[in-house]
Amino acid sequence: MAANTTVIEGEELERAGIEYVADALRFASGLMVARNGSFGAITSLFLRGGESDYVQVLVDGVRVNQPGGSFDFSSLTTDNVERIEIVRGPASALYGSDAVSGVIQIFTRRGEGRPRGSLSFQGGSFGTSRWQGDLSGGTGGLSYAFSLGGNTTDGILAFNNEYRQTTASGRVQGYLDADTDATLAMRYNDSRFHYPTDGTGAVVDRNAYSFGDALTVNIDAGRRWTDALETRLFVNIWEADSGTDDQPDSPADSLGFFGFKSLTDTRRVTAGGRVVWRTSAGTVLTAGYEEERQAVRGFNQSFSQFGESSGSSGNDWWNRAFHAQLSWVRDALALNAGLRAEDDERFGAAATWRTGAAWRSASSGTRLRVSAGTGIKEPTFLETFATGFTTGNPDLTPERSTSFEGGVDQEFGGGATLSLTGFRQSYRDLIQYTGSPPAQGDPNFFNVAKARSQGLEAEASVEASRLRLTGSYTYLDTQVQDAGFDEGPGATFVAGAALLRRPKHTIAATAFYRVSSRVGVDLGLRRVGEREDRDFSTFPADPVTLSAYTVLDLSASFDIAGGGGRPGLTLTVRAENLLDSAYEEVWGFAAPGRGLYVGGRVVLGG
Template sequence: MFRIRVAWLCRAISLSLAVCTPLLAQSSAAVSGCVEDSTRAAIPGAMVILTSSDRPARFQAQTDEKGCFSLGNVRFGKYQLRILAEAFSPFEKDLVVEDAVRLDTVVLEIRPVRDTVLVTATRTPTSSVALGSSVDVIDRAQINASEIRTTADLLRNIGSLTVLRTGNAGGITTIFLRGGESDYTKILIDGIPVNQPGGVYDFAHIPTDNIDRIEIVRGPQSAVFGSDAITGVVQVFTRPGASSPEAEYSIEGGNFGTFQQRAALRGSWKKFDAANTFSRLDTDNIGRNNDYRNASYFGNFGFTPDSRRVLRATLLHVSTRAGAPGVNAPGFTSFGPNDHTQRLERAGGLTYRALVGSHLTQHLAYRLYDHDYAYFSAFGPSYVAHTRHRAEYHGDVAFLAAGTFSYGIDFDRENATVANKRRSRDDTGYYVQHQVEAWKRLDITAGVRVEDNTAFGTSTSPRLAISFRLRPDTRLRFSAGKGIKEPNFIENFSENRFFLGNPDLLAERSRSWEAGIEQSLWRDRITADLTWFDNRFRNLIELVRQPDGSSRYQNIGRTLARGLELRTRARVRQISFQSNYTYLDGHIQQSNQASFPFRSGDPLLRRPRHSADFTVAWSEPKWKAYWSSRFIGRRADSDFFTFRMPGFLTSNPGYTASDASFTYEFLRRISAFVRIENIFDRDYQEVLGYQALGRGVAVGTRVRLGGEK
């Protein structure tokens, strides 16, 4: 009897499976398609998210090396499809799945004036309209139209960001964001931190031919990036391999003895892609012992085994030599007519990204940055060297109704040579972040990071950002947070009695907030953004005179930097326009110094109260034209040589400078270009005592083989 029942039970199960299997198959299907840009080039690595409108269900994938994706076992019903790719506008579409869905090729548009996808603001791909922070993106189309040669010159047309160069090409170039110090902005190249530990980054030497885009995020970002991100983050993304093999060579020459050559090889094969860029620049600048030589290489390599995993490597090598004549403006005396510098910058990064199921994305990365600097003078050579090893783990968990929860850990081993002694310190950062959207109007991002540093101990940096779409064309923004910056190695370990290091220094800190409104007009063709920001910096590190006549670094300073930003963006057909105006109210609140420009109440050094710029770019199939102008107002400054003399200078006059370029494709894949810098031959000094170049004209040609037309 028992055997008969078992036999009948087995037959019943078999019959049920035979009947239910086709029914289940009929109630689910696959959704697939391919993603391209406007040139019909495939976009690999784009995030594809399918969310059910009827039930708690979510499917996620990423495009493969051909830009294609497939989502299987999708139950019948209504869904919203969203595709996110870095530097492109988000794509959204409502779908009804009643059978297998094969989408027409999805074409993602290059950044409009309002909405684009960024990675830097949250370390995850996020639409800019969901961010509470003020952001900017410089894309490849802008770089091509401008024909600008260096990354620093690209950043000159970013609101509230001041670029200062000591004299001519190759001179030390630093940036000041929202009134912060020159070492308050985190600089990344493909995720690799390139700041000196606790210090500045010299932007003079990075060429633009290898850059895919630059993302600028304002405000304290220490909640996700840790030390040095007090006033913001600037991240440079290098160009990946092209979908079709291509080779490019350009040559240009101009006045001041300028000659430059650039070559690039990009392409893909099966699951691999690669991009290699080589550049060589030689220029004499103005005056004796002011020549500059730059040889650079950038490599970007990718491997995409399937639609769920990506492995990417980055390499860079920049070698420079620059004469260092010292101050060279009329009326100033140079103290180093035969000095020169040599600089070697090397970096590498390896990143692995994997999609686990439909909800978890994991990132593993290793970064290396090595910097050697030598200064040769009549008193003998001096050397500065530092190395940073960095390991990262980052995870994103996507919830259907609760947004995206991110978590991670970063470990840095920093090494430097100070006073001929090898020094090292470790930094470990633990962070969490939650992004949530409510009512399709409100986006909230909240996060906190705990930093454990062998130099200054433990520190906590929270951050909150809110974006509220009041109407489809009106958005309100607010963000607030804290930032930190570790001491540099000189401040910790120097043995020179005139600037003795202090191993007990605390981290410099900030407390900041911003509020803004963004208004779009004419179907998002025009966007205006008004922002008020307020930064309070404390624990500033300064030299304090000791009773024995020596000077030692201590935490005593406080400064205030607040102001207003007005940004306008417009794009009409082939013409794009942008303008920026920044008002900055900044001064020292607390200091032990008794002389200008470091006394309490003194304005912040080299940061103008008023600054503005505008650019216009016109792109047609056969030609491109570009114009930019910038105004920098009067600012506090000193050459630090004549400050003890009667009537010494305490300010630097304002100036206006304009640049332009024109490119024409006179044969298929062969083009010629001309670039004019300082068109009206203005006489000015970005840093007091260092004369800027007069009118510069460069003419060149570019040959391109293969690739997408």
């Protein structure tokens, strides 16, 4: 592939004690993570300066974004994760809606070999406790891997900041013969987050909480008919329930004059298949068809000194898509091209494309690459279907992007590599809300705004016998080109200004040193530059600048026992934000300070 891609191995995350996928992504170039304060708070990802709903997230091939693209990374853990793949740049030609700035794929572990089980525990700062159990193995034509884990924390605030979650996952893969295989992968997460803050970050409420659970199911089967021809069929299911509760009749409520609760159920079922044809000349042609059904059911109830009110809604819609991908490799040159045609019940027809080329010199270890493509993001449920005081617009079209990038990858020998990538992305038809529609009953949402982002991504790595170093640097320049309905310096979109919460400069580095055969040390360092934001405690919101900050994490692992068929025992110590830096990723919401965690892991079999 000609795009800039990164793979993060699950073994490295487990060794370093990184529990959340969002924390692993902080060290990759081109990515910016913003969490609204404590553990469990809403966590957003900005890739190459795009909006937080411009990244498609897949878990074992199942899209887990909300309709309209948003995804909260707060409860996505590294439990049972084999690897994380980051594909930068628009990828809607293959993946469809939401892949405007890129794609994040999470793959769970596959079992192999003799049965192997493990049990781990960890505890530490902020009243944190974590546990996880795994079981895996595989013989003959069947393999399996299962995981169950959970954690709780008191949070960083004085009261009502508890967070707890449970995650279960499993993968079973079987082979009927050498040419026929089938896989069933499932993942379930349940979480509850108590938040005392209002929308400005002020700590005021003693009983508000949010909750949610999500289930993903992937069924995939394929057969290779000849050396050239392969077919695959799949069914993906994603269902999520989420809501909030802040009822004023609770004795603990400090905002007794108003309360609110809500419940939303969202379901997506996708089925399809693809045909892969490979030739001896290095050409691979893939063609596929997908049909998707989405449904959203919602209920809300509000309480105030004036009485109670409630509302409910329900909508569903379908999408059909055909996609084709062509790749050609001959000696040092590789070319690829892709096209996807959508037929959506809401916005009608849409087409996206992507193409790229790469050339590699074996003698010098140099690889040159260029790529270009387009992406789309479907309107949200609210933007399309809302009724009442806010009215949706059924005539909305998708938000769109066009991207160009070029890069060079260089191998220096001795385990050293350097990668440089320059990119430019333009965003158009951005959907905005107007508080004053032209006439009563007219819609509040329109495709009116434009923006762009451009920058440079640099990544380097060095490997020696005991030492592995990685580093990344991102330069990002964003600009609003058409502010649409937003006006004034306090608007979230200001013509000529930068997009919010996107730093111009970001630096990250990791180091792993194997002290001995049984002792290893991991270090992670991040420097995030200044970002523009808004202070929503004022009206209109005041423009503010989030200060630059530096975060240092340090962990060590000690293999106490194991080998020769004996049970293994590993002890771990991890310090997060070792320098106790005080910073905010969202204005008004303080990030956690220094934390120290100690744990152990027992492994049997394998």
